[in-house]
Amino acid sequence: MTENTRTAGVPGNGGGEEPRIGVFICHCGGNISDVVDVHRVAEEIGRLPSVVFSTTHTFVCSDPGQALIEQKIKELNLNRVIVAACSPTLHELTFRRTLARAGLNQYLFEHTNVREQVSWVVADHELATQKATRLIRAAVARVRHLVPLEKRRIPIHPSALVIGGGVAGLTAARDLADRGFAVTVIESAPFLGGRMAQLDRLYPTGQRARELLQPLVDEVVRHPRITIHTNAELLQATGFIGDFRTTVRLHPRGVDTSLKNAGAVIAVCPEEAPDPFNYGLTKRKAIYLPYEGCYPPHPAIDWKACTKCGKCVEAAGGAGIDLGGQPTDVEIQSGVILMAVGLDLYEPRRGEYGYREHPEVVTLAQLNRLLDADGPTGGKLVLNGRPIRNVGFIHCVGSLQHKGIHPPMPDGRINDYCSRICCTTTLRAATELKERFPQLNIYDFHEDIRTYGRGHEAYYDRASQQGIVFIRFDPQRPPRVERDPRGEAPLVVKTVDRLTLGEEVEVPIDLLVLATGLVARDMARLVDLYRCSVGSDRFLLEVHPKLRPVELAAFGLFLAGSVQGPMDTVESTAAAAAAASKAAALIAQAHVELDPFIAKVVEEKCSGCRICLYVCPYDAISRDDAKKVAVVNQALCTGCGTCVATCPCNAIIQFGFDDAQVKSEVLALLGRQPALAVAA
Amino acid sequence: MTQVGTQTQQPGPGRTTWEPRIIGFLCYWCSYTGADSAGTARMQYPPNVDIVKVMCSGRIDPELITTAFANGADGVMVLGCHIGDCHYISGNHKTMVRMPLMRRLLAELGLEPERFRHEWVSAAEGEKFSKLVAEMTEQVRALGPLNWPRLLYERGVGHGMDLKAWGE
Numbered sequence: 105m106t107e108n109t110r111t112a113g114v115p116g117n118g119g120g121e122e123p124r125i126g127v128f129i130c131h132c133g134g135n136i137s138d139v140v141d142v143h144r145v146a147e148e149i150g151r152l153p154s155v156v157f158s159t160t161h162t163f164v165c166s167d168p169g170q171a172l173i174e175q176k177i178k179e180l181n182l183n184r185v186i187v188a189a190c191s192p193t194l195h196e197l198t199f200r201r202t203l204a205r206a207g208l209n210q211y212l213f214e215h216t217n218v219r220e221q222v223s224w225v226v227a228d229h230e231l232a233t234q235k236a237t238r239l240i241r242a243a244v245a246r247v248r249h250l251v252p253l254e255k256r257r258i259p260i261h262p263s264a265l266v267i268g269g270g271v272a273g274l275t276a277a278r279d280l281a282d283r284g285f286a287v288t289v290i291e292s293a294p295f296l297g298g299r300m301a302q303l304d305r306l307y308p309t310g311q312r313a314r315e316l317l318q319p320l321v322d323e324v325v326r327h328p329r330i331t332i333h334t335n336a337e338l339l340q341a342t343g344f345i346g347d348f349r350t351t352v353r354l355h356p357r358g359v360d361t362s363l364k365n366a367g368a369v370i371a372v373c374p375e376e377a378p379d380p381f382n383y384g385l386t387k388r389k390a391i392y393l394p395y396e397g398c399y400p401p402h403p404a405i406d407w408k409a410c411t412k413c414g415k416c417v418e419a420a421g422g423a424g425i426d427l428g429g430q431p432t433d434v435e436i437q438s439g440v441i442l443m444a445v446g447l448d449l450y451e452p453r454r455g456e457y458g459y460r461e462h463p464e465v466v467t468l469a470q471l472n473r474l475l476d477a478d479g480p481t482g483g484k485l486v487l488n489g490r491p492i493r494n495v496g497f498i499h500c501v502g503s504l505q506h507k508g509i510h511p512p513m514p515d516g517r518i519n520d521y522c523s524r525i526c527c528t529t530t531l532r533a534a535t536e537l538k539e540r541f542p543q544l545n546i547y548d549f550h551e552d553i554r555t556y557g558r559g560h561e562a563y564y565d566r567a568s569q570q571g572i573v574f575i576r577f578d579p580q581r582p583p584r585v586e587r588d589p590r591g592e593a594p595l596v597v598k599t600v601d602r603l604t605l606g607e608e609v610e611v612p613i614d615l616l617v618l619a620t621g622l623v624a625r626d627m628a629r630l631v632d633l634y635r636c637s638v639g640s641d642r643f644l645l646e647v648h649p650k651l652r653p654v655e656l657a658a659f660g661l662f663l664a665g666s667v668q669g670p671m672d673t674v675e676s677t678a679a680a681a682a683a684a685s686k687a688a689a690l691i692a693q694a695h696v697e698l699d700p701f702i703a704k705v706v707e708e709k710c711s712g713c714r715i716c717l718y719v720c721p722y723d724a725i726s727r728d729d730a731k732k733v734a735v736v737n738q739a740l741c742t743g744c745g746t747c748v749a750t751c752p753c754n755a756i757i758q759f760g761f762d763d764a765q766v767k768s769e770v771l772a773l774l775g776r777q778p779a780l781a782v783a784a
Numbered sequence: 785m786t787q788v789g790t791q792t793q794q795p796g797p798g799r800t801t802w803e804p805r806i807i808g809f810l811c812y813w814c815s816y817t818g819a820d821s822a823g824t825a826r827m828q829y830p831p832n833v834d835i836v837k838v839m840c841s842g843r844i845d846p847e848l849i850t851t852a853f854a855n856g857a858d859g860v861m862v863l864g865c866h867i868g869d870c871h872y873i874s875g876n877h878k879t880m881v882r883m884p885l886m887r888r889l890l891a892e893l894g895l896e897p898e899r900f901r902h903e904w905v906s907a908a909e910g911e912k913f914s915k916l917v918a919e920m921t922e923q924v925r926a927l928g929p930l931n932w933p934r935l936l937y938e939r940g941v942g943h944g945m946d947l948k949a950w951g952e
Contacts, residue, residue, distance in 0.1 A: 191820045192837075217835075220823025225914070226831045235831040242834070640868040647871070648813075657871050701839065719842075721873040744872035745843030749882075761838055767851055770807055773834045774856040 123248050126157040126182040127240060128173055130164040130189035132219055139223040141233040145188075149240050154248065156180055165195050170202045177206040184247040188216040188240050193651070209252035211700065211760065214243045238773055245772035249765040253700035258739045260346040262691050263287065265438035267630065269334065270298020271317060271673055272665025272680035273444030274324045279684035280442075281329040285691055288436050289324070290336035290352050294404030295394055296321055298446055300673055302381060302469070304476040307532045308559025313673070314397060314478075321399045334400065339433060341633040344739035345660030345696060350436045350633075356429025358405030359391065363424025366393065366403050372419045377409035383449075383470045386480040391416050391425075395478060439691045441634065442683050443644060443656070444664040445627060446676075450502025450519070450620040453511070457498055457618055458585035464594045465585065465616045468497075468526065471533055485541060485615075492544065495537060496597050496613040497530050498583060499550040503621030506579055513623075521641050523621030523670040527554045530619045531563035538570040546572045547611050549599060551579045557674070575609060576602040588612055622670040634661055635722045643669045654683040657742055658722060659698060662687050701760040702741040703748055707733045709755035716747035716756060804924040806833045806859040807852040808917075811841040811876070814865035815905040815913065822910030829914040830921040833861060841865065842875030846886050849900070853890070853932050859899045859924040861916070866904040876904070894935050898923045 127149050131137035142160040150158030157176050161169045164187050176182055185208070187199050192215035200210035218236040226232040262285050266277045269291030277287045295301075303313035324330055333354055340351040363369065375390035388394075390409035393401075405427070412427045449469050452459040459465045466474075477483040485492055503523040512518050527550075534546050548567070553574075555561045568574070577583050583599035593612035601607045624642035631638055635658045639645040644667050647655045654663045664683040665676035690696055703725075705716075712732035716725050724740035725747060727733070734756070736747075745758040754763065810816045816837050822829065838844060841864025852860050862883055870876040883902035890900055901920055905913045 191823070193817065193820065217820070220820040221835060222831070224823040224826050225829055227828055228831075231831045235834070238834060242836075635873055637871060637873055638868065640866065645869065645871075657873075719878055721870075721875060742872055744840035744875045745838060746840060746872070746875045746878050749843050749845035750878065758839075758843065761843060763845070763847075766836060766838070766848060769836055770848065770852050770857075771855055773807060773836070774805060774852065776855050 123154045123184050124180065124182050125155045125184040125186065125244055125247055126173070126176050126180065127155055127159070127186045127188065127244070128164050128169070129158070129160045129218070129236075129240070130169070130187065131160060131162045132189060132223075133163060136189070136219050136223040136236075139226065139229055139232045140218060140236045141229060142236075144233060145237050145240065148237050149244065152241065152244050154184075155244060157182065164189055165198055170198070173199070173202050174206040177203070177208050183208065184212050184214075184250060186214045186216060186240065186243045186247060188218045188236065188243070190219040191217045191221070211253040212247070212250050214247045214250070216240050216243045242769045242772040245768040246765050249762070249768055251759075253759050255697040255700055256702070256738050257695045257697055258344075258346045260691050260694060260696050261437055261439040263438045264440050264442060264687055264691065265290065265348065265350055265436050266442045266444055266664070267338070268298065268444030268446055268664070268667070269293070269296040269332070270444060270446045270665070270676075271300040271320065272446065272667075272676045273298070273442070274317075274320050275677045275680040276442050276444060276662075276664040276684040276687075277330055278320065278324050278327065279681055280688055281324075281327045283684075283688045283692070284329070285688065286329050286331075287327075288331045288333065288438065290333045290338070290436070292336060294335050294357055295398045295400065296324075296332070296334065297398065301395060301398070302383075302473070303673075304472045304479070305532070305536065306673055307528050307563060308557065308674075310532075314395070316673075318397060325399055333434070335404070338629050338633060343437075344737065345698075346439050346739065348438050348441055348660065350438065350441070351433055352436060353431050353433050355407075355431045356426070357400075358407070358410075358427060358429060359403045359425055361400075361402055361424075363402050363420055365420065369416045369419045369425070370403060372415045374413065374415060375409045375411055377406060382473045382480050383467065385466075385470055385473055440660045440662060440687045442662045442664045442680075442687060443630065443634075443636070443667045444680060444683075445625055445630060445667050447622050447643070447666045447670065448625045450523075450623050452501055452618055452620060457501060457583070458595065458616065459618060462585070462587070462595055462616075464614060465618065467501075468529060468533065468617055468619045471617045472529075475533060475536060485537070490594075490614065492541075492614040494545045494547065494593055494612055494614050495534075496547045496549060496595075496611060496616045497534060497619055498597075498616065499527060499530060499548070499553070499619045501618040501620045502623065504551060504579070509580065509582070515642075517640070517642070519621060519623060519641070521670070522554060524554070524556070524675075525670060525672045526619040526621055528557065528560040528563055528672075530617070531555065531560075531567050533617070534572055535563055535566045535570060538567075538572060546570075547597070547613070548572055548574045549577055549583050549597065550574065551577060551582075557672070574603065575599065575611075578602055585613075585616060622666070625667075627667070634658060636661065639669075641669065643667065654679060654686055659696070659739070659742070660690070698739075699743065701743040701758065702738060703736045703743065703745065703756050703758050705734045705736055706755050706757060707731065709753045710734055710751075711753050711755070713752065715750055715752065719746050719750045721746065802929055804832050804858040804921055804929075805856060806861060806920060806924060807857045808833045808835045808861040808863060809841070809844045809848060810835050810837060810905075811843075811864045811871075812837055812839050813871035814869060814907050815841075815863035817907035818863075818905040818909045818913045820910075821908065822914045825910050827910060827914040829917045832921045832924075833917045840870070840872045840875035841879040842870075842872065842877075844879060844882075846882060846889070849886060849890075853895065853899075853930065858927075858930045859901070859920055861920055862900075862902045863905045863913070863916070866906055869906060893932075895930070895932070896927050898927060899930060 196215040204210040335355040337353040343349045373389040376387040378384040379388035381394040473479045505518040577599045588596040595613040637645040662683040664680040710733040864876045
């Protein structure tokens with residue numbers, strides 16, 4: 105508490121001194137004053153008891169405006185300040201800082217919204233003026249109940265846990281470690297690299313994905329401040345911002361660095377399973393390396409496929425392979441946590457555009473593996489040994505879904521969002537196909553094409569110049585994929601082309617590529633352990649898309665990359681770098697300061713009934729069994745106030761939103777004893 | 785005796801007719817921001833709904849709603865984030881369960897159901913917000929002023945209650 109607020113006194117808080125309220129009404133350069141008669145409002149408010157100063161200003165947020173507030177606080181010994189201006193989302197913080205500069209506790213402030221919610225929505229000057237007066241009167245009633253508050257100070261352990269070892273996780277880990285913090289990366293797979301390792305060439309530069317990934321992986325694995333755990337499973341998490349404790353189960357890899365003849369060992373393995381690295385196009389052995397140059401460079405064992413026959417152990421000469429390894433659990437302490445678990449690809453339903461019914465139908469991800477020079481066919485376009493003449497692409501498979509046309513996902517929702525990457529990825533692949541195999545006829549079936557990013561449109565232009573045929577279908581009548589009855593090609597795609605004003609087209613197709621969208625991974629464990637907010641699209645939800653774009657609502661948790669929504673590698677690395685820099689700004693301080701609007705249990709009123717324990721979304725409330733009362737953990741509480749509304753004894757208060765404050769506001773809005781509703 | 789519903793009216797020049805007074809309890813992250821986006825888009829809507837901001841709709845104690853009705857509100861709106869979009873994971877799940885109970889309780893206390901409205905408004909749904917306010921204002925206007933303490937008294941609910949305590 106600052107010296108000034110001590111002397112200012114607080115009603116209802118043992119203070120004794122009367123509130124001295126200053127009200128500053130903003131013209132917003134006419135945005136407010138053109139509609140609201142601000143002078144009349146200032147005059148009416150000025151007549152209310154306890155209001156010792158009431159004025160208007162052209163721009164209260166300007167330097168002179170703020171200087172006026174500071175000056176009046178000092179000159180008139182104001183102990184409450186109200187600014188009636190724009191939305192508090194814009195300038196509440198600005199004015200809190202003004203109060204702090206003037207030596208007044210920054211939480212003795214109320215921001216009244218008379219622009220977004222009055223002057224911009226009420227054209228009638230008289231009604232707008234009345235509404236503004238009402239709202240400010242309510243603020244006057246409310247501020248009488250404000251008490252000086254202090255930010256919570258919580259010590260921060262200068263370290264970070266990064267969950268996910270794909271391009272986003274690695275980027276964030278590298279950035280944080282470069283800033284001098286200890287970083288632990290946990291990856292559920294046996295190898296680093298994530299989705300990016302599976303890609304071939306990336307737009308917009310056309311560089312090879314693994315060549316871009318390699319230096320990043322090298323940097324991370326050589327970094328003295330980074331610890332990496334692969335084969336790691338999230339088990340438990342406790343703690344809060346500054347001191348998270350995450351327990352991770354490390355599953356045995358089965359192979360260690362002393363294995364010398366990996367190639368020969370893999371060759372003797374008799375077991376095979378579909379290779380997820382190639383999206384099931386090929387099979388791999390139960391002991392395997394996903395691709396050349398992977399990290400860690402020694403193989404891993406796929407325990408689901410392994411029968412523990414021991415042939416590999418024999419081939420290895422007994423060294424480097426252990427088929428009897430047991431998992432070990434480790435606890436990782438960290439000040440912050442970065443979520444970088446990435447996303448999944450939409451898996452089309454059986455029969456969706458002929459998928460898994462006709463072998464000629466593949467996904468875009470599978471095509472990318474086929475185009476890869478290091479891929480299963482060495483980059484050759486081969487399908488069942490048949491030469492390919494006509495290639496079709498269908499966009500928006502699993503994206504931009506429409507109610508009533510697309511069957512819902514297993515959880516009942518439809519993917520109505522755009523997956524962002526598939527249009528440009530499709531066009532990049534199509535142009536590469538045409539360049540490498542000029543004899544191909546390529547047909548692009550789309551509902552819409554969104555080449556939104558820098559350099560993306562160039563792929564569309566090139567595709568058009570190459571003679572790729574664009575066919576726009578009606579989303580209400582998506583294309584049908586059938587066996588070609590004439591046998592000209594294996595498949596025929598039938599649709600109505602909107603670009604030729606409804607012409608019915610039938611296109612023979614040898615290879616049909618479905619541009620599948622991106623979906624959120626199953627993150628139930630993660631969401632549950634760390635109390636993450638999830639959006640209606642099932643991706644993790646940031647606090648605010650513009651104001652706090654890489655933070656989760658629970659403190660100390662950050663979103664790095666496509667865990668937040670569909671992103672390409674460009675966006676994913678940018679988001680990861682942003683998350684790393686926000687996280688670094690936080691852990692660089694020894695302490696973090698959090699807003700004080702949290703819940704507090706009034707022990708004398710608490711009956712110990714535990715209801716609040718069950719409603720708290722963050723498990724921030726526990727019960728002190730000795731005292732038989734509930735206790736709020738200050739670092740875990742996010743200040744939603746749900747427990748306050750739930751407590752049957754009214755034993756929980758929420759700073760900034762306690763019953764007296766909210767009720768006085770309601771009463772004043774209704775004209776009940778305006779400004780005189782003082783707590784008993 | 786003054787009618788509670790009209791008490792707050794400061795009739796301007798030529799305005800003497802009754803106007804509904806409605807309190808809107810809005811969660812900060814979705815609905816309050818949704819109301820802001822209606823403002824940013826300059827959508828015009830009636831000035832009858834006065835917004836009281838809370839951080840989460842889960843904070844909206846039924847007692848706040850009865851306080852509003854008992855003190856002259858003709859209607860109350862409760863707006864929160866859509867299910868699945870709660871800033872606080874599941875605060876609005878509590879709202880989802882509480883508000884239908886609240887509606888039944890208010891009905892038992894003699895209130896027309898149209899005076900109470902609970903909806904989900906996202907930060908992007910400025911248009912939905914402005915439409916809801918317009919609808920709510922008109923449906924409450926159609927019902928006329930609520931004088932709840934008198935209503936209770938006339939129906940014999942809380943018989944013997946001292947109406948002075950309610951400002952009568």
